[in-house]
Amino acid sequence: MLLEGAPVAKRIYSEIKDQMIRFEAKKPKLVLYCSHPDDSTQSYMRSIVKRGEKLDIPVEVIEATEKPFEQIMQLNEDPAVSGIMIMHPLKGIDEDIVIKSISPLKDVEGRGPTNLGGIVMGEGYYAPPTAEAVIEILKFYNIAIRGKDITILGRSTTVGKPLSLLFLKKGIDGTVTVCHSRTHGIQEKSRAADILVSAVGKTGFVREDWVKEGAVVIDVGINLVDGKIVGDVDFENVKEKTIAITPVPGGVGTVTTAILFRHLVESFKRILDGGI
Numbered sequence: 001m002l003l004e005g006a007p008v009a010k011r012i013y014s015e016i017k018d019q020m021i022r023f024e025a026k027k028p029k030l031v032l033y034c035s036h037p038d039d040s041t042q043s044y045m046r047s048i049v050k051r052g053e054k055l056d057i058p059v060e061v062i063e064a065t066e067k068p069f070e071q072i073m074q075l076n077e078d079p080a081v082s083g084i085m086i087m088h089p090l091k092g093i094d095e096d097i098v099i100k101s102i103s104p105l106k107d108v109e110g111r112g113p114t115n116l117g118g119i120v121m122g123e124g125y126y127a128p129p130t131a132e133a134v135i136e137i138l139k140f141y142n143i144a145i146r147g148k149d150i151t152i153l154g155r156s157t158t159v160g161k162p163l164s165l166l167f168l169k170k171g172i173d174g175t176v177t178v179c180h181s182r183t184h185g186i187q188e189k190s191r192a193a194d195i196l197v198s199a200v201g202k203t204g205f206v207r208e209d210w211v212k213e214g215a216v217v218i219d220v221g222i223n224l225v226d227g228k229i230v231g232d233v234d235f236e237n238v239k240e241k242t243i244a245i246t247p248v249p250g251g252v253g254t255v256t257t258a259i260l261f262r263h264l265v266e267s268f269k270r271i272l273d274g275g276i
């Protein structure tokens with residue numbers, strides 16, 4: 001089975017549109033905060049602006065000044081702003097400090113300590129959209145997670161680590177192994193997985209002999225090769241061994257953007273309810 005992101009995203013966008021009708025004239029607004037964005041960041045920002053247009057949700061791009069902290073504070077206090085997304089990398093600015101200064105309510109990417117800690121405590125507003133997208137895809141396609149052995153390749157704060165915690169949540173009930181660049185026996189650990197997730201950022205990293213017969217493979221990687229986007233998984237050879245696999249492009253990334261907008265609408269509702 002090909003786990004395409006489009007039908008999953010379509011359902012999320014349709015839920016968002018239903019909610020937008022109920023808001024009538026009021027609208028959420030997303031701010032993309034950037035500092036000297038490179039070509040790929042600019043293209044990512046354009047795709048988010050375009051998606052906003054389709055949903056009738058304004059998306060504003062704000063360039064960092066020499067006073068980023070003050071800018072973020074202003075955005076935090078502005079009731080018209082529902083979400084703030086920091087466009088990585090923020091050139092010339094300490095990105096960590098900027099992220100930590102975003103109000104947890106408007107941190108729709110779930111990158112700050114309150115939302116990340118909330119995944120452990122079950123009290124946060126938002127998990128990082130990419131991590132949530134992986135779970136959303138598995139649920140959408142009715143792939144069982146409970147009791148399964150899951151191996152995640154990559155331990156970043158935006159993908160691998162939060163995803164491991166989402167899999168561990170009560171009710172989701174996966175058993176998780178997280179691998180990184182210092183892991184011994186990564187191939188064996190990958191081959192032991194019922195569900196293998198790769199978030200490494202290296203083309204062809206997951207080969208056929210890394211995958212158990214009948215496994216589910218989720219490819220989070222986005223790599224540019226000769227102007228084309230490819231994942232971490234050697235898709236053509238690996239797919240034969242799997243019962244389900246995500247394509248790249250058209251898999252996790254498609255759902256990630258949809259979840260970002262879902263978080264934005266949730267933030268908008270919370271602010272309307274006086275949560276700011």
Ligand SMILES: NC(=O)c1ccc[n+]([C@@H]2O[C@H](COP(=O)([O-])OP(=O)(O)OC[C@H]3O[C@@H](n4cnc5c(N)ncnc54)[C@H](OP(=O)(O)O)[C@@H]3O)[C@@H](O)[C@H]2O)c1
Pocket residue numbers: 130153154155156157158159160179180181182183186199200201202220221222223252253254256
């Ligand atoms: N589809 C989406 O929506 C989406 C969203 C975000 C990111 N991505 C893509 O996902 C990939 C990962 O992104 P990220 O932000 O998590 O990247 P990252 O911060 O660079 O993390 C990469 C992880 O891979 C590990 N790694 C690197 N080389 C390895 C090796 N040889 N063996 C084992 N582990 C290795 C690193 O280990 P160490 O920690 O030891 O360095 C690190 O934990 C990228 O391709 C990115 O473009 C996709």
